[in-house]
Amino acid sequence: KAGVTQTPRYLIKTRGQQVTLSCSPISGHRSVSWYQQTPGQGLQFLFEYFSETQRNKGNFPGRFSGRQFSNSRSEMNVSTLELGDSALYLCASRPSGGLHNEQFFGPGTRLTVL
Amino acid sequence: QKEVEQDPGPLSVPEGAIVSLNCTYSNSAFQYFMWYRQYSRKGPELLMYTYSSGNKEDGRFTAQVDKSSKYISLFIRDSQPSDSATYLCAMSAIRSSNYKLTFGKGTLLTVNP
Numbered sequence: 001k002a003g004v005t006q007t008p009r010y011l012i013k014t015r016g017q018q019v020t021l022s023c024s025p026i027s028g029h030r031s032v033s034w035y036q037q038t039p040g041q042g043l044q045f046l047f048e049y050f051s052e053t054q055r056n057k058g059n060f061p062g063r064f065s066g067r068q069f070s071n072s073r074s075e076m077n078v079s080t081l082e083l084g085d086s087a088l089y090l091c092a093s094r095p096s097g098g099l100h101n102e103q104f105f106g107p108g109t110r111l112t113v114l
Numbered sequence: 115q116k117e118v119e120q121d122p123g124p125l126s127v128p129e130g131a132i133v134s135l136n137c138t139y140s141n142s143a144f145q146y147f148m149w150y151r152q153y154s155r156k157g158p159e160l161l162m163y164t165y166s167s168g169n170k171e172d173g174r175f176t177a178q179v180d181k182s183s184k185y186i187s188l189f190i191r192d193s194q195p196s197d198s199a200t201y202l203c204a205m206s207a208i209r210s211s212n213y214k215l216t217f218g219k220g221t222l223l224t225v226n227p
Contacts, residue, residue, distance in 0.1 A: 004157070031213060033213065033214075033215075035215075035217075041219075042202075042217055042218065042219035042220060043158075043202065043204075043215075043217035043220075044217075045214045045215065045216070048213055048214065055212070055213075056212050056213070056214055058214070090157055090158070092157075092215075094213060101146055101206040101213045101215065102148075102160060102163060103160070103213070103215060104160070105150075105157035105158045105159065106157050107155075107156055107157045108156075108157050
């Protein structure tokens, strides 16, 4: 099976712009979570989607949003970018059944805000 | 106080050494404990998975959980240069429909040939 894929892998934006990142989960996985990874804060949970519904949300401002499509692919959007949004954004998918909360991560999208 | 604390290192050891990596946590609701390995420019990959207290061994890797002390460890025996990576501990509570993982900041390990 192909792993979790994320596009684009690298992105450079300027302050005030908005950005959309895409994630395709492993085939058959219906749960997709997003995490932000920075040197200062480590990996922090953004939100989780299951069957096109947001089930959980982390402690991030409303500028961070996401959605999930019927084929389980997910997008996250960051509006009005700030310098502090520069980070590696990771997507993870989780199978139904199996080990509780076993998540498989993609390679991430490296976002740089100038 | 952060929910999960992990010494960021860096940790540098010679090939063949035994490596010990540790995390402490404060949330007593955590029941699932994981170790992820992250190579440079890659996403984290699940290395070890443990439920509640106890030990789990997989090849050269041993994970230990001591819930009474809120302390988890990962031991790597006969370390290899290919083990050089960042090791992240992660934890999860049992809550219906809540699959959030809480991570430590990661420990950067270098194994020198």
